[in-house]
Amino acid sequence: MDYRTTLIDSREGVNLTVQEAKQMADVIAPLLKQGQSPYQIITNHPELGISEKTLYNYIENGIFHEIAGITALDLRRQVSRKLPRKKAKNYKKRTDRNYLKGRTYKDYQAYLSDYPEVFITQMDTVYNDETNGPSFRHLNL
Template sequence: MSSNNKNLHLTVQERIIIEKGIENGSTKAAIALTIGKDKSTVGKEIKKHRELVHKSSYKINCANMKNCSHNHVCDNCADFKPFTCNRRDRSPGACNGCSKYTYCRYDKYRYKADFSHKKYREDLVDSRTGINMSYEECKAMADIIVPLIKAGHSPYHIVTNHPELNISEKTLYNYIENGIFREFGLLDIDLRIKTKRKITKKASNKYKKREDKKYLNGRTYDDF
C-alpha cells in the first residue's frame, strides 16, 4: 500500500487486515508495512479496541499457578511470578489465532475488525459533538430538557428545578444554540426569548455586509 496513506484514518478493510495478521501471528511492524501505516498506529489500534473475552479464573495471575506447591495460597508466596504473555502483551497484542487459546485460563483478548470499526465510529461522533459527554448521556439530558423548552419553560427554570443536570444556565443556552439537541427536535428558535433578543456584536460579525452598491448608481427615489 502506498505511503501517502499514513496520515489517514484506518478503514474497515485495513482493520480486517489487522485482524487477519493477528490470527497469523504477524508482528505489528509486518502488519503496519502491509497497510502502509506506522507500527505505533497499529499497536495503539489493537490496544485500544481489543476486547476482553475471558477473565482469568485464577485469583492471582501467577505464572507458576499450574505447578504450585503451596496449595494456591498466594499471600507472601516466595514462588510468585507475574504471568506475562508475549503474544498478548507485546506483539501482535491480542490472542487471535493463539495455539493455546482454548485451554488458556488467563485473561484473553480478541481483536475484531467489525467491533473495532464500530467503536471507532462511536468515538469519532462523540468527539465531534463539542461536548464532554457520550450520546447516551446527551439523550438522557435531552429527555428532560426538550419537553420543558417546548412547554415554554426557560433554561433558568430548568437548571434550577433539575440540579441532576449539573450544568449552568449559560451552558444550557450554549448547548441549545450550538445545536447539541437538534437531533432530538430542539432548535435555538424554540427559545421564547430568542426571537426578542437583539443579535450580539460578536454574532453579527458572522454575517458579511454587502459592499457592492453599483446597482444603485444613477438611481433616485423617483425611480421607484
C-alpha cells in the same frame, strides 16, 4: 501537541457523550414543550451540571435536535434574544454609500422624465456578500 493547539481544542465542540446528551434531553425536552425557559430548567435541575448559556449554545448548535427534536424555535424568547458580539460583528451597517450613485429614487424619476416612452420593469434582488453583508439592489429594466 503545543500549548496553543491544546488550549484552542479544549474550548471547541461539545463536552458531552451521546448518553449524557440523551439523559439531558430527557429532562429538558418536556420542560421546553411546557414553555419553561432555559433559566428555569437550569435553576430547578442543578443535576444537569451546565450553565444557562451552555444550554442555549447546545440548543442553538443542534446538539439535542436528533436526540429529542429540540430546536432553537422551541425557545420562547429566542427571537428577542440579543446576538453575541462575535455574531453581531458579521452584520455591520454600511457607512459607504457610493454604491447608490445613480441608483436612488430621484435618479429613477429623472430618468423617467428624460425618457417617458421607456417600457419599465422593476425587480428587487438581495445580494449577500460575506465581507460587506447583505445588500439590496433595485433594478429597472
